[in-house]
Amino acid sequence: MSTKDHGFQADLPRLFGRRQALTMIGATVAVALPGMSYAAQCVADATETEGPYPADGSGRILRSNPNVLTESGVIRDDLRQSFGPLSGATDGVPLTLELELVNVDNACAPLAGYAIYIWHCDALGKYSLYDIEDQNYLRGVALTDASGKARFTTIYPGCYPSRWPHIHFEVFSSPDAMTSGRDSLLISQLAFTEADSAMVYDAHAAYSNGLANLARNSLSRDMVFGDDTEAQTRQRTLAISGNVSDSLSGTARIGLRA
Numbered sequence: 348m349s350t351k352d353h354g355f356q357a358d359l360p361r362l363f364g365r366r367q368a369l370t371m372i373g374a375t376v377a378v379a380l381p382g383m384s385y386a387a388q389c390v391a392d393a394t395e396t397e398g399p400y401p402a403d404g405s406g407r408i409l410r411s412n413p414n415v416l417t418e419s420g421v422i423r424d425d426l427r428q429s430f431g432p433l434s435g436a437t438d439g440v441p442l443t444l445e446l447e448l449v450n451v452d453n454a455c456a457p458l459a460g461y462a463i464y465i466w467h468c469d470a471l472g473k474y475s476l477y478d479i480e481d482q483n484y485l486r487g488v489a490l491t492d493a494s495g496k497a498r499f500t501t502i503y504p505g506c507y508p509s510r511w512p513h514i515h516f517e518v519f520s521s522p523d524a525m526t527s528g529r530d531s532l533l534i535s536q537l538a539f540t541e542a543d544s545a546m547v548y549d550a551h552a553a554y555s556n557g558l559a560n561l562a563r564n565s566l567s568r569d570m571v572f573g574d575d576t577e578a579q580t581r582q583r584t585l586a587i588s589g590n591v592s593d594s595l596s597g598t599a600r601i602g603l604r605a
Contacts, residue, residue: 463519465487
């Protein structure tokens with residue numbers, strides 16, 4: 348990244364052009380991942396805590412208050428490397444995510460042009476910018492295309508003692524609405540199945556504490572997912588396909604009242 352980077356605001360004209368292009372051609376470029384299957388139902392995702400590590404400038408941070416949403420380059424496909432003024436990469440099983448954003452108040456119609464920010468821990472359960480202060484990987488934003496779909500390449504997150512394996516996300520109406528970190532339409536989380544998590548943690552050396560931490564938790568007792576309805580749990584549990592020795596794909600639907 349150039350040392351003369353002027354930040355996220357300087358990127359806005361280019362990003363809006365990209366969003367308009369995606370709106371026009373999204374239907375032709377969207378590729379279904381193997382094993383993709385969304386539930387026929389469509390329910391509103393529950394609003395959840397963003398946790399202590401969002402790095403979204405919201406001001407509700409215990410240890411520091413960075414705001415990656417103002418960084419040039421935060422809208423990106425591959426989250427495995429740090430961006431902006433930082434450099435470095437993280438290890439783990441590659442995971443391609445496809446998230447479908449729909450309007451639950453309009454017959455599950457796709458929502459195009461929205462910004463989805465995701466963040467999650469690394470293979471050992473550590474968060475960039477907090478536990479690992481000199482990295483900002485495993486954080487980034489994607490824009491939804493004409494089919495309401497946003498795509499990321501990241502890694503399968505690890506598991507730490509107090510939580511079930513998960514990915515945090517925030518939904519914004521547009522890229523320019525997200526820079527303050529206070530104008531999100533939805534803050535919530537995605538879950539993984541026990542079988543998928545155990546498979547990944549057993550197969551890859553980067554997840555050295557994964558199986559032990561997974562055994563300490565359960566989806567039904569989790570502080571976030573434990574009070575979900577059955578329909579909410581099904582909707583926001585990622586459907587995983589692929590080969591753990593190569594890469595995995597994950598799909599989920601996000602239901603928004605828009």
